[in-house]
Amino acid sequence: MTTAPDELLPAPAAVVEGLLRPDGIQAYRQPVVRVSDSAVVGHEVLSRATQFPAMSPADWLAAADDLGLRAEVELACLEAAAALGEPPDRALLFVNVSPDVLVGEEFSQVAARLPRHVIEVTEHHAVEGYEPLREALSRLRGSGSLVAVDDVGAGYASMAHVLQLNPSFIKIDRSLVQGIDNDPGRRALVEALQAFAAAVGALTIAEGVETEDELRALRDIGVDLAQGYLLARPAPAWADVTAEARRVLVPQSPPAEAIDQETLEVELAAARTAAAACDVVGRFLARHGGLLPSVYLERGGILRCHSRRGQWLVLDGLRPGVGITGAAYATGTEIVVRDVSDDRRYRIAVPGVCAEIAIPLRVDGRVVGALNVDAVTPLHDEHVRLARRCAGLLEERLATLGSHGRVSTVLHDVAALAPALSLAGSAPDLCHALLRAAAELTGFESACLWHIERRPGAPEPGAPPQASRAEVVRRRATAATGPAGPTLTRLAPDDVAALAELVEDLSSCYSGGTDLSLDVPPAQALRTNGARGAVIVPIRDGWRMTDLLVLTSAETAYVAPDAVDGLELLCLQAGSRLAALRRVAELEELVHRDALTGVGNRGLWQMVVGDTPGGRAFGRDAGPGQPMWVAVADVDRFKAVNDGHGHLIGDEVLRRVAETFAGLPGWSVFRLGGDEFALFGPADDDGGWPRALGAAVDEAQTVLGEYGVAVSVGAARTTRERLALDHALADSALFRRKRAGGAGLTVAAPHSGATPVVGTDG
Secondary structure (H helix, E strand, C coil): CCCCHHHCCCCHHHHHHHEEEEECEEEEEEEEEEECCCCCCEEEEEEEEEECCCHHHHHHHHHHHHHCCHHHHHHHHHHHCCCCCCHHHEHHHHHECCCCHHHHHHHHHCCCCCCEEEECCCCCCCCCCCCHHHHHHHHHHCCCCCEEEEEECCCCHHHHHHHHHHCCCCEEEEHHHHHHHHHHHHHHHHHHHHHHHHHHHCCCEEEECCCCHHHHHHHCCCCCCECCCCCCCCCCCCCCCHHHHHHCCCCCCCCCCCHHHHHHHHHHHHHHCCHHHHHHHHHHHCCCCEEEEEEEEEECHHHHEEEEEECCCCECEECCCCCCHHHHHCCCEEEEECCHHHCCCCCCCCCCEEEEEEEEEEEEEEEEEEEEEECCCCCCCHHHHHHHHHHHHHHHHHHHHHHCCCCCCCHHHHHHHHHHHCCCCCCHHHHHHHHHHHHHCCCCEEEEEEEEEEECCCCCCCHHHCCCCCCCEEEEEEEEECCCCCCCCCCCCCHHHHHHHCCCCCCCEECCCCCHHHHHCCCCCHHHCCCCCCEEEEEEECCCCEEEEEEEECCCCCCCHHHHHHHHHHHHHHHHHHHHHHHHHHHHHHHHHHCCCCCHHHHHHHHHHCHHHCCCCCCCCCCCCCEEEEEEEEEEEEEHHHHHHHHHHHHHHHHHHHHHHHHHCCEEEEEEEEEEEEEECCCCCCCEEHHHHHHHHHHHHHHCCCCEEEEEEEEEEEEHHHHHHHHHHHHHHHHHHHHHCCEEEEECCCCCCCCCCCCCCC
């Protein structure tokens, strides 16, 4: 923008005074546009001085600098941005902040009032020390902020600066964009920046796009997002993309019949692996406006994703027949869907798709995979012919490459981690071992495992998962780890259900390497809780999903596909092992439960007091040396019930006693035989008196009164380590209660001889 001559500029004090008045700053917006399909993913807020509209922001920020009030003016700009509210369609709000303001507490307060936003870190001088800036950005990311580095390629925004800040977006300075269509030097620099961004999991934004040729060049390079006058000028209202830009990005006319076959063949000939050949075809198709290609090859009976362009989520491990891609592979026939909203097979991996093509890939007469093309524009016959020709060239190259490939080093990692799963002696131990192994394998720091319980009627062994889906009864978190572990356990049941549904027919689903990856339902629930990246893996016993594993990272959205492959192998091992351990636990439950009352039996009690492996889980919530209560209970005059009312009534009495004591929070109850029970639970002393137990004894007297009986209880204060010893003290206290007339509670003095009778009256 051209500024006025110095002699016409108002005094700095008058400028800043005007800016800091209510409504002194007007917030303009300029769309940030996705190059693959022209969708508006965000709006950058550009501030204008209400009182001096012809004055450039650079001039009035310099005036604020001279007066030592730059921070106040920047905060006023941010307040104006916050007042805009949420942009249409949940788009992101991009706001500019200097490092000095960003590290201040005032900015954190303003950021909390912003809708979903991206902090563009701007610089008017070099950053002296990065540690405070990195710490501030880490806190803000934890609250949901995303980060962009502005003006990369100009000024202070060097590659070292970008590496220090680990941004989600890299904004390519307009000086590199202008004339890129006919400047090989600029093109080479932007290509290098695009490759760098892809390697670090960031999205690129080209600034200052003003001509259609510049936009075409950026699209061909693979730049992710763009903004500039060609796409939309800054405006005081939410703007849309211009017709000129749409004509470039999503042409309504079909593509030319002839493709640059020679170039494609040369690039395919240079590919040395099947994955590289798939990526060549994907990159080529992505240059045609509105097409988002992906290539899947079969491995181990499932379809693995070897290349993708534009999809935010990676839907990996497709089973034959699942989705439009899996259906094309399974049937060996091409599928063209003109409107995906009418096809139940469609699986969403990026918003805005309206059509899809899936073409099976054949080598030596055998179907080896599928080429999939999502379209965000109406599908023309020429699109289909283009996809067919690319599929044919890919088939030719795959036939010459064969199936040879490298052995991933991740297999060695899996081999090192697998024994821990095999050695786990219980389902809880295995769950925690799996989380530790998964975190080590992927580098993601947080994880949660949910057990999925279903009604009877699960698929028969060998049946495909879609053949019969049993109704899910309950999903409960069984293990969690890492900083976000507690947050994951509190995910809403509907969100967990949606994540499980997402991978019902997949072997995994994971973030595509950018901070927009999780903006696709249902992964948005993870993004809302602070995750930048995620891996979602079903755990199965045969075909039936029994558990759901979710790993998240607040630091990165990228996970190596090899690591996901290894994780799937670990989960495959864990699935059958978990099922076996749970079946063993169910059998042990049957063996150690009293059939009449449902509480533990004498055998289980002996395992508890003997501290054998099967009984160690009881009472371990309390730490070493933590006080507890142990008690022994006996029904007074029980024989008279059986003799006078019959054994059915006697059984009912025993069930009522067990139910009363089992209702004590944190207590474990065991029937030792006949009408005698043992129980222990947390200490809740009131002058040496177990309040909860005393209340339960009173309740039992009321419950049993209608049968003409009562209950006597002896209790002793103990710890988990002294449970066996102090059980004898409680038994002695019970004997004294019986001699005193029964019907009440007697508490033994810990580790002493004679104990006075203390208790409720019968």
